Structures are given as C-alpha cells and as structure tokens.
Amino acid sequence: VGEIRRFLRDDSPVKVSRSLKETAYKIQQTRDRLTARLGRDPSINEIAEELGFGREEVVNALEAAQTPTSIYETLHQ
C-alpha cells in the first residue's frame, strides 16, 4: 500500500517529513530568495509554491524545527 500511495498522491507529505529540519532550512532559504526577488516578504503560499509543498506542510515543518521536545527532534539527532 505504501508503494501505491507514493505513486498516487501528488500532495504526499512524505518528502517533507524525510527531514523536517532540512525542510525548515529550505523554507528559510526560499523566503530570503523570494524577498530579494519580490522586494517584500513573500506569503506562505508563495514559499509553498516555490518549494512544491502544501502551505500547511510549510507550517508543520517550521513548527517541528522550532519545538525541541517534539518527536521530530528526537528522530533526527
């Protein structure tokens, strides 16, 4: 089922959770790049589009990277 799922779901969060911290870092980089390009702070939507993630997943990754006591942290040490 896992296999099928990966093929079927275009909005699969699997890519994001592979390393949420890495994703959070990418989000910050993308934000900086877009700020330079647009001359203003980009919206979450713009960041999500640029990265090819859902915006809720952007929120999720940022929170995970911020919360040191969360599951995410312990799994990526």
Added chain:
Amino acid sequence: MVILNKCVLEFTSVPENVAFARVSVAAFASQLDCTLPELEEIKVAVSEAVGNAIIHGYRNKADKTVRVLATIYKEGLEIRVEDSGIGITNIEMAMQPAYSTDPERMGLGFVFMQSFSDRLQVDSTPGKGTTVTMYKRIGLRGAKARAN
C-alpha cells in the same frame, strides 16, 4: 481504556480544510511519540476520511460541517471523522478496493484507512450521514514510556 488527551475539530466542508485537518491531527498525534512513518499513515488516513466526507458525503457542498475527533489512549490513537451527508447504502461494497461511485475516482480511500487502522469501523445511515472510526495501537516510547 485510559484517555490521556482528546480534541475535536469542526470545520467547513471546503477542500482546503483537508490539509488543515491532516496537519492538525498529526500535530495532536505527535504527542503519542509515534514514528514518522506512523505519522504519515495518520495523515493519509485523515485526508482520505475527510476528503470522503466533503466529496461524497456532502457532494462538494461548501456550507456543511465536518467533525474530527481524536483521542489519545495510553495504548493508541482513535480518530473519528463524522459528516451529516448523504450516507452510504451498502457499506461493505463501498469498502471494497477499487470500488467508487464516481468513475473518475480510484476507490482506494478505504484501503488506506484499513491499512492504517488496527480497527476500522464505518457507521452510516442513508440521508443522515457517516462516521468513520479508526483505531491504531501506538506504543509510548522514550521519556514518556519510562515515565509511565
């Protein structure tokens, strides 16, 4: 079973809220010290159940309400998704792999919910609505498990 924590989400039946429900339930469930693959399965199961409520239950009408209840027990997680939509006449048939009332769709939603759940229950009354209840054993790990 001992309830450790409980939440209810209630939201408008618009497709944008599928992702909202998925992330919210995952944030709630992450208190259970589940693994990332488990968290992924939770997200998929929630997406499928909430998507069904909106697409099938409410036939994409945007002014309805979907309810999601998540309960953390010492031994696992229960997720319940409720709609007050059209209901399902033949539940057994609906749950068959590849069965869909919509020729455009793949009919795999219940397959994913089943593969996630240790126990999956579907209650439905035509014209009244549908409740999908999924239970998954998820053990406590690390600090939390030691504290227990």
Added chain:
Amino acid sequence: MVILNKCVLEFTSVPENVAFARVSVAAFASQLDCTLPELEEIKVAVSEAVGNAIIHGYRNKADKTVRVLATIYKEGLEIRVEDSGIGITNIEMAMQPAYSTDPERMGLGFVFMQSFSDRLQVDSTPGKGTTVTMYKRIGLRGAKARAN
C-alpha cells in the same frame, strides 16, 4: 464581513495542547496568504491565550475544555479563545503590561496578543469564564489577490 472559512477546536486543558492549538490555527491561517512573521505572531498570540485559559482560567486543572474558534474573512483573521474557568475580575488591570496574579510570571501575555491584533476584546465573568477575541487584517496577496 464575508466569511470564507471557519473552524472550531475543542481540547483538554493540558499544557501539551498549547502546541497543538498553535500549529492547528497556524495551518488554518496559512490559507490567508500571510507571511512567515505574521504566522509567528499568530502562533504567539494563540499560545498566550490558550496558555492563559489553562494556567489561569482553569488553574492547571487537566479535566477541562478549551475552545478555539478561527474565522477567515476576506479581509483578515479572527481568533477566539474561550474557557469556562475562574474569570477575570478586573480586565483592565489584567491587561496592563507586566501585571500578573502569579509572581513567577511576567505578565506579558496580553501585550503579545495586543501587538498581534488590530482589535483585541476580552470578555469575562468571574466564576463563569473568559473569552479573548483577536482580529487581524491580513490582505490577500499574489495569485489569490489577482484572482479576486
């Protein structure tokens, strides 16, 4: 004002749920095309209000329920946090910067909520509970703004 989307969260009054409420409201609010700093402000405001409901409203009793309502309007976001706890006798005094009934605390919660909100309203009845309502204008940008 036109309501575009609405959600309600209801959860047990345990400190773990502060993070759950924060992520959920932020995920919901992300539909509004806000910026990351705006999202941070939303998270802080939700954390402070929900934390107050649990710590002060319910005096850390873990068997109570906190309710959070979030509404997306075309022009902005409203967040309402409700408890049925002890209530606030003197709201004006409670909202003063650095005022706290707990000498261990900093008394800055309302300052953060105020700085986030374009409009902040606190309703409270001693013995009945407290409702904090925050409204923030968040304009549509980019693709969504062009589509409107």
